[in-house]
Amino acid sequence: MTPSGERVYRPPAAISVHQILSGxxxxxxxxxxxxxxxxxxRRATRTPDGPALLLVTSRPSAGEVEATAWGPGADWVLDGLPLxxxxxxxPAAFKPRPEHPRLVEAWRAHRGYRIPRTRAVFEALAPAVLEQRVTGQEAWRAWRVLVTRYGEPAPGPEGDGMFVPPDPAGWRQIPSWVWLKAGVDEARRRALLSAARVAGRLEQTVGLPHDEAERRLRSLPGIGVWTAAEVRQRAHGDPDAFSWADFHVSRNVSWALSGQVLDDAGCAELIECYRGQRYRVQKLLELGGNMRPRRAPRMTLPTHLPR
Structure with missing residues (x-):
């Protein structure tokens, strides 16, 4: 299939495409x-113009990034490539403090990291809702099961075996028993379907001030501080969208910065000096592999369907 469009992006400084898109x-x-x-x-996505497959290739020796896209949404994703x-x-607005050597090291090692902005709010929200209150393994399985069954094959020859997520109407058409079989409980199902009903208004939060975008996201039933942050990190490109209420993030960040494992309140006090850039702190430490020591047995995943 002939590509629907191609684009070359020349960033003002060297970037790491894999690190930027990893999240x-x-x-x-x-x-x-x-x-x-x-x-x-390769990233399959749904745009206001329809499905698209985006292939992004870094050419660091030439100082450029090449992108090719297929599908009705090709122009939309290519126009959004810089964002x-x-x-x-x-990133120049961020300066790690010398008393936080692990952060300084991560910042130096990952100078090519930038915070992405997909502009696809509902598409970021759906998997975030599936990740509420469960392990990553459980959530990713649910995402894979639901997307491969109710999404559509990605367009173009490079999308073999890939799928575009369902549109909001598609999520609403999934039978209740399928959610159950995918391991999604009723609370998460209701939260995702409530968001699907107002998906058009959610997309309008792109470009709003970050605090207003958060307020609108959290006005939805079942969307709290953690889920809103997950969306803002990806769809809005918010450098301050720290993952509060996550089981691990505050503990890992506080340990990396102070050597102490702290809860959200303690971590908030510790990283107040980075306000406006707190998600960047979180992500840089994550890229640097700064995880607190964990010696307890791994959690046993449930083997039964949610009731």
Whole structure:
């Protein structure tokens, strides 16, 4: 199939395409995302104009990024390529403090990281809702099951085996027993379907001030501080959207910065000096592999369907 469009983006400074787009992947077998070390990144997405497959190839020696797209939404994703790769981001506004050596090291090692902005709010919200209150493994399985069954094959020859997520109407048509079989409880199902009913208004939050975008997201039933942050990190490109109420994030960040494992309140006090850039702190430490020591046995995943 002939590509629907091609584009070349020349970022103002060297960037790491794989690091920037890594946060959009939902598990190692995400049907919407595919990459290989040193190779291009493929991302299947749904746009206001329809489905699209985007293939992004970094050419660091030439200082440019090549992108090819297929499908009705090709022009939309290509027009948004600079934002997807963090053209809006201002990493120069961030300066780690010398008393936080792990953060300084991560910042130096990942100078090519930028915070992406997909502009696809509902598409970021759906998997975030599936990840509420469960392990990543459980959530990623549910995402894979539902997308491959109710999404549609990605357009173009590079999308073999990949799928575009369902549109909001498609999510609403999934039978209740399928949600149950995918391991999604009633609370998460209701939250996702409530968001699907107002998906058009959710897309209007792109471009709003970050605090107003958060307020509107959290006005939805079942959408709290954590889920709103997950959406803002990806769809809005918010450098301050820290993942509060996550089981691990505050503990990992506080340990990396202070050597102490703290809860949300303690971590908030510790990273107040980075207000406006707190998600960048979280992501840089994550890229640097800064995880607190964990010696307890792994949680046993449930083997029964939710009631």
């Amino acid at each position: 959009l992947r939902r598990g190692g077998s995400d049907p919407c995302f595919r990459t290989t070390p040193g190779g291009p990144v 997807l790769l963090g053209d809006h981001d201002e």
